[in-house]
Amino acid sequence: MANPAIVTVDDDPSVSRAVARDVRRRYGQDYRVVRASSGAEALDALKEIKLRGEQVAVLLADYRMPQMNGIQFLEAAMDLFPLARRVLLTAYADTEAAIDAINLVDVDHYLLKPWHPPEEKLYPVLDSLLDQWQATPASPEADTRVVGHRWSAESFEIRDFLARNMVPYRWYLTEEPEGQRLLKASGASESDIPLVITPDGKTLVRPSEAEVAAHVGLTTTPAAEFYDLAVVGAGPGGLGAAVYGASEGLRTILVERRATGGQAGQSSRIENYLGFPDGVSGAQLTDRARRQAQRFGAELLTAQDVTCLDVKGSARVLTCAGGPQIVAHTVILATGVSYRTLDVPGLAELTGRGVFYGSAATEAPSCSGSDVYIVGGANSAGQAAVYFSRYASRVHLVVRGENLAQSMSAYLIEQIESIPRIQVHTMTEVTAGHGTEHLEGLTLRDRATGQARDVDASWLFVFIGAEPHTSWLDGLVERDTQGFVVTGPDLVVGGKRPKGWRLDRDPYHLETSVSGVFAAGDVRANSVKRVASAVGEGAMAVTLVHRYLEAQ
Numbered sequence: 001m002a003n004p005a006i007v008t009v010d011d012d013p014s015v016s017r018a019v020a021r022d023v024r025r026r027y028g029q030d031y032r033v034v035r036a037s038s039g040a041e042a043l044d045a046l047k048e049i050k051l052r053g054e055q056v057a058v059l060l061a062d063y064r065m066p067q068m069n070g071i072q073f074l075e076a077a078m079d080l081f082p083l084a085r086r087v088l089l090t091a092y093a094d095t096e097a098a099i100d101a102i103n104l105v106d107v108d109h110y111l112l113k114p115w116h117p118p119e120e121k122l123y124p125v126l127d128s129l130l131d132q133w134q135a136t137p138a139s140p141e142a143d144t145r146v147v148g149h150r151w152s153a154e155s156f157e158i159r160d161f162l163a164r165n166m167v168p169y170r171w172y173l174t175e176e177p178e179g180q181r182l183l184k185a186s187g188a189s190e191s192d193i194p195l196v197i198t199p200d201g202k203t204l205v206r207p208s209e210a211e212v213a214a215h216v217g218l219t220t221t222p223a224a225e226f227y228d229l230a231v232v233g234a235g236p237g238g239l240g241a242a243v244y245g246a247s248e249g250l251r252t253i254l255v256e257r258r259a260t261g262g263q264a265g266q267s268s269r270i271e272n273y274l275g276f277p278d279g280v281s282g283a284q285l286t287d288r289a290r291r292q293a294q295r296f297g298a299e300l301l302t303a304q305d306v307t308c309l310d311v312k313g314s315a316r317v318l319t320c321a322g323g324p325q326i327v328a329h330t331v332i333l334a335t336g337v338s339y340r341t342l343d344v345p346g347l348a349e350l351t352g353r354g355v356f357y358g359s360a361a362t363e364a365p366s367c368s369g370s371d372v373y374i375v376g377g378a379n380s381a382g383q384a385a386v387y388f389s390r391y392a393s394r395v396h397l398v399v400r401g402e403n404l405a406q407s408m409s410a411y412l413i414e415q416i417e418s419i420p421r422i423q424v425h426t427m428t429e430v431t432a433g434h435g436t437e438h439l440e441g442l443t444l445r446d447r448a449t450g451q452a453r454d455v456d457a458s459w460l461f462v463f464i465g466a467e468p469h470t471s472w473l474d475g476l477v478e479r480d481t482q483g484f485v486v487t488g489p490d491l492v493v494g495g496k497r498p499k500g501w502r503l504d505r506d507p508y509h510l511e512t513s514v515s516g517v518f519a520a521g522d523v524r525a526n527s528v529k530r531v532a533s534a535v536g537e538g539a540m541a542v543t544l545v546h547r548y549l550e551a552q
């Protein structure tokens, strides 16, 4: 396979030549330098590289170009090569461009031209970006291929797992010639899907996520025998705890059962997180947080579902479903919540076959030209409606309440009102799903009149509230009636400390009924269900971990 590419784009021919020359001089041996003189030309080159199945390591784009500026180009390029590192070039310090670059395209570096000597101003930047690119699980050699059926729930799960863990893969339908060829070459048949062919050529038939993880470069077993801090769940709360824990010198491990980012990772655009005036996608925020945690030395285990917590003297022992055990002085539970399922006839069997919980962003391009139904009246449903309106011919937002104002932020309602493709059906509920191989129709009921009607529908995305992941803590950690973990002052009732509490002090603010075990984020009883509060609680829990360790 050809060397990975470094793509440069600048509309000034002499500058363009000079950039390419400097880059080629240092990196020409290991990377192919592709030069373009406009955003459109560079995008064409990127599409060709994509089609050939090759990799792009770094994109360097001039900011001020006619027709398509550097930020617009990088935004479009991200759709093709989300893992390529992004650099914006400007002729002078341009604060507005820098802010846009950070917010819109999560730019990695902002470089001022000219950069003489390149040894001081250009190469150190590119060296570091290339190191980061090489270090991502989706390394340049990664060439995972998935063969599946468009309407197979299992195929969807595998693709979603890879996408959310930022592992690039190529997707082949069984009916495509290449899909057929891969099935044949692997000695598999259509009943063996999803079939995953790993970068080292191994064929996995209907693999578990843990199996896939282990073969695509994700870590699934702990490297050490003992940690200061084990964090369960890698949503914003867990990532926040891992960043602070590791940066403050604690030997920290972060265990995630599916993919980093948690609920936030599924959000197409988080508009209210501090410091991102134009919003940030969940995937970008997650990618940054994960890199930050790993840079500070936190270890990250993926595809490990923690199913048991034990107390053995001063040690806290976590056991994962796949077998590995993690032993640590302290634990932070940041297991968040997950979507409630819509319990109406016909939907359960169509889950993953047109019916999805959460936004399932991987499916968005497949919705092009179709009608999409979204159930829910809160912000998550609103964000999904806005996101899917870019692909679908019409988005139907099905809401049980009389209006959106009861449950959705004003800014989202305004956005929805300004998009003609989104139609809001208030006082409406889904009462049945229809279809055999995949979703074909829905029954909608008007709650005011009681009248039901059937509609054709191939896509349904459900956002109807959430419940905590805490059943595995049953009998050990105190939870409220809905399963949320009770912490701190709420554990002391009528001056009495929780059952089994042996220390001569009350539980710290985020501490659970088991000393040395803390909870942060959505999983905690009475928590604020926000990205910022989850991150904040993750950081605060680490401070309490230090306090706990000092007293040991």
Ligand SMILES: Cc1cc2nc3c(=O)[nH]c(=O)nc-3n(C[C@H](O)[C@H](O)[C@H](O)COP(=O)(O)OP(=O)(O)OC[C@H]3O[C@@H](n4cnc5c(N)ncnc54)[C@H](O)[C@@H]3O)c2cc1C
Residues within 6 Å of the ligand: 232, 233, 234, 235, 236, 237, 238, 239, 255, 256, 257, 258, 259, 260, 261, 262, 263, 264, 265, 266, 267, 268, 269, 270, 271, 272, 273, 304, 305, 306, 307, 334, 335, 336, 337, 338, 359, 379, 380, 381, 383, 469, 472, 520, 521, 522, 523, 528, 529, 530, 531, 532, 534
């Ligand atoms: C679509 C959508 C849009 C949203 N938009 C916004 C927004 O714009 N602004 C905002 O502030 N908030 C938003 N939210 C809410 C916000 O995402 C959550 O409040 C936040 O993610 C909570 O973080 P958390 O770390 O507590 O939990 P989660 O994000 O739920 O993460 C928990 C993680 O723990 C893992 N886990 C669970 N159990 C186990 C186990 N036993 N072993 C290992 N791992 C486990 C899960 O897989 C998950 O990755 C949105 C939520 C959704 C779903």
